[in-house]
Amino acid sequence: MPRKPHKMAGDNPPGHPPLPGSRHMESAGCFRMARRYIRSIAIMAKLFETIGKLGLGLAVVGGVVNSALYNVDAGHRAVIFDRFRGVQTVVTGEGTHFLIPWVQKPIIFDCRSRPRNVPVITGSKDLQNVNITLRILFRPVTTQLPRIFTSIGEDYDERVLPSITTEVLKSVVARFDAGELITQRELVSRQVSEDLTERAATFGLVLDDVSLAEQQKQATIISAEGDSKAALLIAESLAKAGDGLVELRKLEAAEDIAFQLSRSRNITYLPSGQTTLLQLPQ
Incomplete structure (x- = not known):
């Protein structure tokens, strides 16, 4: 004979109304599942909160460490530069260093040799204008960087080099004629280099090389020689021709003025009986 299945408590035969205990057991199971779900959500929320606090702490620590390094x-x-003690006398070298955040500030200087061209227009001994461009390779003395920053500033090259270069070039070029600047070129260059190096040392600068722009210098000197010869020829012509050359120049100027007036559409009234055009004789 087949055995009948064993009935469990709460089982209800089909076709019959549910027993009172079965609903209670189903409600208890749903309550336990909901409580486990809520507990797991609370655990996850607490875990994310802990991770957020840890990340915020790491970000704060990283920011402080980063601001303390340079x-x-x-x-x-x-x-x-210390906000309380001013500029420190110690110069730090290459690498990574520590400082006090928000109290100390690093000022970085480039200590490598750098080129700079300084154009100068000056006069020679014979009063000829000479245009010379001086090329300089310079760098600061590392031990004097605190003094340079305190007395001059970070842009020391912009403030010092044009001033002392103009001063030295005018002093040296004024000792030579325009022709001597070509024939005694090496002497002029050496004298400029020595004087400029000595002058730059007082500001804490080292000049590795000082050279003149040869082509520009020679071209301006040749032009100055041409102006000198032209002035000499004019002086000789005046000495020979007397006032005749002056009157000729006045006539040429008057002719040019009359030509310009004839091209103008405006009506120009000239007073009669007067020497209007450069006081020419009637």
């Missing part, structure tokens, strides 16, 4: 590249030096 890098000095190759060929550079740093001077520290």
Whole structure:
């Protein structure tokens, strides 16, 4: 004979109304599942909150550490400015260094040799204008960087080099004639280099090389020689011709003025009986 299945508590035969205990068991199971779900959500929320706090803490620590570090590249030096003690006398070298955030500030200087061209227009011994461009290779003395920053500033090259170059060039070029600037070129260049190097040393600068722009210098000197010869020829002509050359120039100027007036559409009234055009004789 087949065995009848064992009835469990709460089982209800089909076709019969549910027993009172079965609904209670189903409600209890749903309540347990909901409680587990809520508990898992609370655990996940607490985990995310912990991760957020940890990330915020790491970000704050990273920001503080990053603000307390600074890098000095190759060929550079740093001077520290302290808000309470001023510019520090210690010069820091290449690499990564520490400082006090929001209290100290690093000022980075380029200590490599850098070129600079300084154009100068000056007069020679014979009063001829000479246009010379001086090319300079300069760098600061590393031990004097605090003094340079305190007394001159970060843009020391813009403030110092044009001034001292103009001063030295005018002093040296004024000792030579326009022709001597060509024939004694090496002497002029050496004298400029020595005087400028000595002058730059007082500001804490080292000049590795000083050279004149040869082509521009020779061209301006040749032009100055031409102006000198032209002035000499005019003086000789005046000495020979007397006032005749002056009157000739007046006539040429008057002719040019009359030509310009004839081309103008406006009506120009000239007073009669007067020497209007450069006081020419009637």
